Amino acid sequence: MPPGPVRPSPLVEQAAARLRAQIAAGEWPVGTKLPGETTLATELGVARSTVREALRALAGAGLVRPRQGAGVFVVATEAAEDxxxxxxxxxxxxxxxxxxxxxxxxxxxxxxxxxxxxxxxxxxxxxxxxxxxxxxxxxxxxxxxxxxxxxxxxxxxxxxxxxxxxxxxxxxxxxxxxxxxxxxxxxxxxxxxxxxxxxxxxxxxxxxxxxxxxxxxxxxxxxxxxxxxxxxxxxxxxxx
Missing domain, CATH: 1.20.120.530 (GntR ligand-binding domain-like)
Structure with a gap:
């Protein structure tokens, strides 16, 4: 079931938290390609730029990895320790x-x-x-x-x-x-x-x-x- 729109302030953090929760819950298992930015933006009720920044945050946490020309894939279900x-x-x-x-x-x-x-x-x-x-x-x-x-x-x-x-x-x-x-x-x-x-x-x-x-x-x-x-x-x- 797609999540409802997130509320403003701050959008990027909320979008990242929502995606992180979905990954942790197993909605997208390791190796799975995430939906495109447009789809995620619609589901979250935010702009594509917000989704893009949220995905960067998840990549920095070691949860996803972008593959040029292929999309963004889940590589872990738990964030790496800083x-x-x-x-x-x-x-x-x-x-x-x-x-x-x-x-x-x-x-x-x-x-x-x-x-x-x-x-x-x-x-x-x-x-x-x-x-x-x-x-x-x-x-x-x-x-x-x-x-x-x-x-x-x-x-x-x-x-x-x-x-x-x-x-x-x-x-x-x-x-x-x-x-x-x-x-x-x-x-x-x-x-x-x-x-x-x-x-x-x-x-x-x-x-x-x-x-x-x-x-x-x-x-x-x-x-x-x-x-x-x-x-x-x-x-x-x-x-x-």
């Missing part, structure tokens, strides 16, 4: 493995491409991290992430910057919980300061390999040797 959702569900160890690849390369590039303004930004971020050592764990982790974001920014690669930005919510949760459980900062409020200072120095001096190595070691033991001595590890469930 990248932020997948990151939130990922094991912390998996995220950190990818983070290391992104940031180590960013550090290497930062040392090669840094500008005087980048060096200044890194020095300020390092000082802000030191100031945050007198605050609570959340503020300290936020300052630490801001420092690492400054390193990535100095690489002048927008793709690396976008990837790091996607990681940020996940990066924030694990360390906050870890610091609270282990009380590492009770012994060293500014834990990891030496490594961060060495990284700034390597980037400022244009030493790409040292910058990469310092960051690789720092991410391998993000809260210093105390964490390693205490046997702290990250798992999908969080710190042990």
């Amino acid at each position: 990248w932020p959702t997948r990151l939130r569900r990922a094991a912390a160890t998996d995220v950190y493995e990818v983070r290391m690849g992104v940031e180590v390369q960013a550090a290497r590039l930062a040392a090669s491409r840094r500008t005087p303004e980048d060096v200044t930004a890194l020095e300020r971020a390092l000082e802000a991290r030191r100031v945050a050592s007198g605050a609570d764990d959340i503020a300290f982790v936020d300052a630490d992430i801001a420092f690492h974001a400054a390193v990535v920014a100095a690489a002048h690669n927008p793709v690396l910057a976008d990837l790091f930005g996607q990681f940020t919510p996940v990066l924030r949760e694990g360390p906050v919980e870890l610091l609270a459980l282990t009380e590492l900062r009770a012994h060293d409020p500014n834990t990891g300061d030496d490594a961060h200072e060495a990284l700034v120095r390597a980037v400022a001096e244009g030493d790409a390999e040292t910058a990469a190595e310092v960051l690789r070691a720092e991410l391998g033991d993000p809260f210093g040797e105390q964490g390693a001595r205490r046997g702290v590890t990250r798992t999908a469930e969080g710190p042990e």
Whole structure:
């Protein structure tokens, strides 16, 4: 039974939701060609341009795929998870493995491409991290992430910057919980300061390999040797 006309505001979202529901209900099984834009527009009571945009949204969600000269076909009944959702569900160890690849390369590039303004930004971020050592764990982790974001920014690669930005919510949760459980900062409020200072120095001096190595070691033991001595590890469930 064809659906009734949708109401305005906003039409594209409503049309996409209606088509998504029909696909999920099995009205058009996987492999089925959808009716043409004119037919769908009539059924939904909207313009063809609205249907076209709705189909683009469904294609972006991985539900349909247009085939040139053949039409639009259903390829899945459930939308694929977006990248932020997948990151939130990922094991912390998996995220950190990818983070290391992104940031180590960013550090290497930062040392090669840094500008005087980048060096200044890194020095300020390092000082802000030191100031945050007198605050609570959340503020300290936020300052630490801001420092690492400054390193990535100095690489002048927008793709690396976008990837790091996607990681940020996940990066924030694990360390906050870890610091609270282990009380590492009770012994060293500014834990990891030496490594961060060495990284700034390597980037400022244009030493790409040292910058990469310092960051690789720092991410391998993000809260210093105390964490390693205490046997702290990250798992999908969080710190042990």
